[in-house]
Every structure is written in C-alpha cells, then in structure tokens.
Amino acid sequence: MTELTAFPITSKWPASHPERLQLYSLATPNGVKVSIMLEETGLPYEAHKVSFDTRDQLSPEFVSLNPNNKIPAMIDPSGPGGRPLPLFESGAILIYLADKTGQLLPADPGLRYQAIQWLMFQMGGVGPMFGQVGFFNKFAGKEIDDKRPRDRYVAESRRLLSVLDRQLADNTWLAGDEYSIADIAVFPWVRNLIGFYEAGELVGFSEFKQVQRALNTFLDRPAVQRGLVVPE
Template sequence: MIEVYSWATPNGHKVHIMLEECGLPYRVKAVNIGAGDQFKPEFLAVSPNNKIPAIVDPEGPDGERIALFESGAILVYLAAKTGRFMPSDLRAKYEVLQWLMFQMGGVGPMLGQTHHFRVYAPEKIDYAIERYTNEAKRLYGVMNKRLAKSKYIAGAEYSIADISIFPWLRSWKNQGIEWNDYPHLKGWLDEIAGRPGVQRGVEVLAQERKPLVDDEARKMLFGAEQYKSH
C-alpha cells in the first residue's frame, strides 16, 4: 500500500486525486505544515525539501521500495505505474508533459504568491498584490484560450495535466478572478469538479486543515523556520 505524506493543499490534492482516480490503495500520513511536521526527521527522510506531498511505494518499478517527493514527479510516476492519464503516443505524451510543467513552473508558484500577498501577508503591499494578481489573470487567460480549442488542457483526453492544475483553481476568489472573463476555463473547472474521484480526492485531510491565523503557523510556513536546521 502506498504511503502518502500530505496535507490539504493544492499540491497535496493533486496526489490525492490521482490516487482516487486510479483506484490505488493508499494510506495518508498527515503532515501538518502549520505545526511544523514538515521539519521532522521522518518526513525529511522522504522529502528533503521539507515540502508536501511525498510518497513511499513499497512496490516500486523494480519491485523494491521507492520514495518520491515533488507532486509533478509523483503524478508522472503514478501514471506510469497504472498506465492511466498519460498517453502512450509519444507526441501526445509530450503535450501532457509540457502542460504539467506549465503548472509546476507557472500556475503553482504564481498563484501561490498571489494567495500569499492577497491573503496571508501581514502587510498589504500594493505592488506585490497587483503584480501577482495580474500574473494570475494572465495564466487564467492562457488556459482559457487553450480550452477554447481543446476539451482538456493537454488534448482530447483527461490527463495528469488536468489533475495538476485543477486544485489550484479552486481558490479563484483568493486570486482576484472574475469567471465572466474565462468561460471556457470555467466550464472545464466545473466538469473536473464533478468527477467522483476528484470529489473524493479534495476531501482527503480537508477536515484536518484549519485557517492560518496564528503567528506560529506563519513562522513555520513563511519565516526563518523554513531554513533552520531541524
């Protein structure tokens, strides 16, 4: 059974959704990032970057244990393990991978910064809010144009590219988005949200997560605790 070290965040939900969609048995080990669980030695042994999610599969590609961190790498691994949500055709495969990289390099980092400066930062910095809100709108525009001519993000079939992007767009209100500007993307979002595997995936650990309101949690997530030796 796959062990999933995770929390109820967009990156965590990517892996929860993939596991639910594939029907793989798994056991969740909650890593409360607001309480500093990500700095515990047992987690760092699996995820040296002290970020969730990470997995341990006792039955890796060669039948031996494998540990993986980085949500994109985990999605690629699970797609290869199950033969699902990644095309076998080489051209189509690279189409999926480029949109997965678009999420990993753009959607996740930029929308994460948008959340930070619009919601979590103790000081409201107009320049930062405007800069990242504008970038969020740009990224939404890229995806909306893509979905005007493609059923799913990477082509005609649902893939790990869709799974990777969907959780980040659930927080559209925090990103200053008005859906009237992105009708094709909104239709895609609603369709993905209706999938039973997706609905199960976003519920994983959802009851455990609490609003980020205390200074100690902010220190763990945004302060010097991130790079101190633990």
C-alpha cells in the same frame, strides 16, 4: 517487498497497511494532486496527515523522505524491480503513477509530451503565481501598503488564466480531448485561487469562461471529490 520500517518517516507515521502506497500529505492544491490521482487510478494507498500547524513538514522524519520539506511525498512499497521507491515533488509523483498504472498520460509519445508540457506549465507558472496572489490577498500581504507586488502577481495570474482559457476553447481538457495528469495538476490550483484565496474578483475570474467550464467538469468527477478531502 522490503520492510518499510527501513524508512525513518514510518516511525512518526506507522504504516497500518505496509503493502499499500504510503502518502504523506495535506489537502492543499499540491497535496490533492496525488490523492486525486490515486483515487482516479484505483491504486490502494494509506494517507498520513502532515500537519502544518505542528510543523510536521520540518520534522527529521519527514525531511528524511523529502529534503525540501514540502508535501506531498510518498513511498511505493512495490516500486520498480519490486523495491520500495520513495518520491517527492507532486509533478514527478503524477508522472510515476501514470506510468505505473498506464492511466491519465497518453501512450503515444507526442501526445504524452503535450500533457507533460501542461503539467510543467502548472508547476512553473500557475502554482507559484496563484500562491503569491493568495499571500498578498488573504494573508500577510494585506499589511503591505505598497500594492505593486500584489498587482504584479495578479496581472501574471490573469495572463496565465488567459493562456488556459485559449487552450480550453479548442480542447475539452488541457492536453486535448482526454483528461490527464495536466488537469489534475492545474485545476486544484484554480479552485484554490477563487475559493480558499478568495481572489476570484481580484483576477476577474468571471471573464475566463472556458476555465470555468473545465473546472466545473473537473469538480464533478467522483474521484476528484474523494481526493480533495484526503487526508481528512
């Protein structure tokens, strides 16, 4: 295992346990995807808080690991070939951790890609659209008199929720009967939409019974409950 001090980010966030996977994150919907995955798989890890209040994500040390200056990012000290592997982008990290552990992504190629397509559905649709609704409903968007931008994102979020609801009507989880990284990606965003963003009524969340059912089942998982508060 190569010394993690070769990575500039460790000068700002020193590793107390350099043999463990190093997670640089915050408890946002994208951030908790990885902490939930780590809790589900049981991989040992060390979490470092990247504070938006102090703009840690813009620091040279963090940008050295993720040039896109977004959380989460990580270093696996025992990556492929025994060499450290730095990674950013939550979707890529989920796939990597699933492959590393053989968990939460089906081994069957067809089923594997069924799960990956729903992961991409979150990354390309659910995350960006729900985030825009959050902006216009809770943050600076309230100051904008023209409500057409907000209404556009609300309509698209409702459409996405209806897609999820139809899928979950015939399946226990998004990719079928087995819980997977697709669910770990999607449901923190659903939780944030109706919780932190306070947009449940705005998007008519009560209409989407299957999404509610799956969200509640997701939130009942002990590993999810632990991962949602990482880093503390």
